[in-house]
Amino acid sequence: MLVILLAVIFAAVDLLPGDAASATSERGESAGDIAHRRHLLGLDQPVWERFGDWITGLPTGDLGTSARGEKVADLLAAPLPNTLLLGGIALVATIVAAVALGVRASVRPGGKVDRAVDLASTAAFALPEFVVAVGVMLLLSLWTGWLPAATVTGPDGGPADWTMLVMPVLALAIPQTGWNTRIVRAALADQLRTPHVAAARLDGLTTRRVLLRHALPGAWPTVATGIATSTGMLLGGAVVVETLFNYPGVGTVLAGAVADRDTPVVAAVSAGAAAVIALVLLLADLVRARTLGGRS
Template sequence: MSGFAIVVLKRAVLLGILLAVVFVAVDLLPGDAARATAARGESAADVARRRVELGLDRPVLERFWEWMSGLPRGDLGVSARGVPVRELVSGAFPNTLLLGGLALALTAVCSLALAGWAALRPGGWVDRVVSGTATAVLALPEFVVAIALVAVLSLWTGWLPAVTIAGSDGAPASWDMLVLPVLALAIPQTGWNVRIARATLADEAREPHVEAAVLDGLSPGRVLLRHVLPGALPAIVAGLATSTGMLLGGAVAVEVVFNYPGIGSVLASAATDRDAPLVAGVTALTGAVITVVLLIADITRDVLAGGRR
């Protein structure tokens, strides 16, 4: 078996273990889906009957195995409210991917620009300010950044809307409704990736071929772009790939703050309903996206590293 196939298999196994943990964790929450989704006035007998209909009278591992057996067919099961999980996530997940994709692109551009700016003057005031600010920003949770952005850019200045209104197609009604959620996700991850990129650029700047380029009298900008950045790219790509999982995880909190029509609202309602199939379905899709991104990052890193040999 090739190394690539082994990596794919390991990540698939890890995803399966994660899904089992999620399924069991939801089952251990107080109450159950039958009671959480019961209509007002339903009797205890009605709730008991719904519990049997939902299969909650069976062992949790048996229900998990039944749910897992449908994954190869693309069947994510049925929610506690009787709606197919695939139907619930099909409209929301593209919105989350849009949000996360824009945040990742902004993170990549800002991280490279700030780290490169700092690397041009190592040890100078720009380097100290960029590194210090990045350290402070990466410690901020996304929901704290989201609330601060709402206070400053919406409530105080009125420049941007504080909540997202979905259009007829289920997507945000206007582009400006994306600005605050994207910033709330990108700011902490920019801090994280600036630290990675700056440290990697500093390590690469000590390489003999870089020192030779400096001694040849090349300008700092040319040395950075032609000799330092290519060697640092594999580690920078790996850092950005890691941010994908953090962005999708942070999107849950950010979407709730901004009432964004993404997977976060679906997951929040699923947790309220103690809906294990729906929570597991969201986790499976998110985990699959993260796995694909990490595999692409691995391939990209190997290609970049191989090109320098």
């Protein structure tokens, strides 16, 4: 599937108007200069040949050369940790908030808190990341001045201050918290109907203890699957969020690469994202297998 995905990406970038030679040309360059650069970049070859040359180097860690002459691996070395930091914090915040809200709503099904959480989670999931980003920027930066509107890069290549992470994390985490809260709530509702949870209730245990000690462990396989799905959504949303907040991550590099029609960079970012998603899906499957195996 990864090979097919990368082949589609190569074809899609090739179909965009213009090419990397013209997109990265300097003012005053002649048509002959652009044609020479097009030859150096291999753009005069069929797209399937360029894809074959690029993907054969992928197993050895060779991600190719960008349209501006930089090694793609070196180009991504600095922003990749920043994106992993942003996505990791957003994922942890999503998990904590979703589990807390889902458990709280399940204490009294159909009650006021349950209905409020259901409404809020539905609204949060319906909002795209860029809408949430604009909203938090207006509220926390332009109107109140509490947080900086844009990210300033520090000497180490990351954000100069931790406060610059707050709004990007919120923009990524809020929609996925809405999605995962609904998953946690539905998984707990299923668990509350199982015989062992009913037996725990008959034993006189409190609702909170039943939820945390008996229902939540059984809900983890479903919750883990939802979290794994959110990982892909977080990485996809990072492209927009990093661009809006001028965050020095892979999303900003990807946006520039698309503008430059820089196929090797676009494909390398996609391959890295796919590898992270595959790893998280594997971990979710292991959690599911362990939990279901423990029950049997």
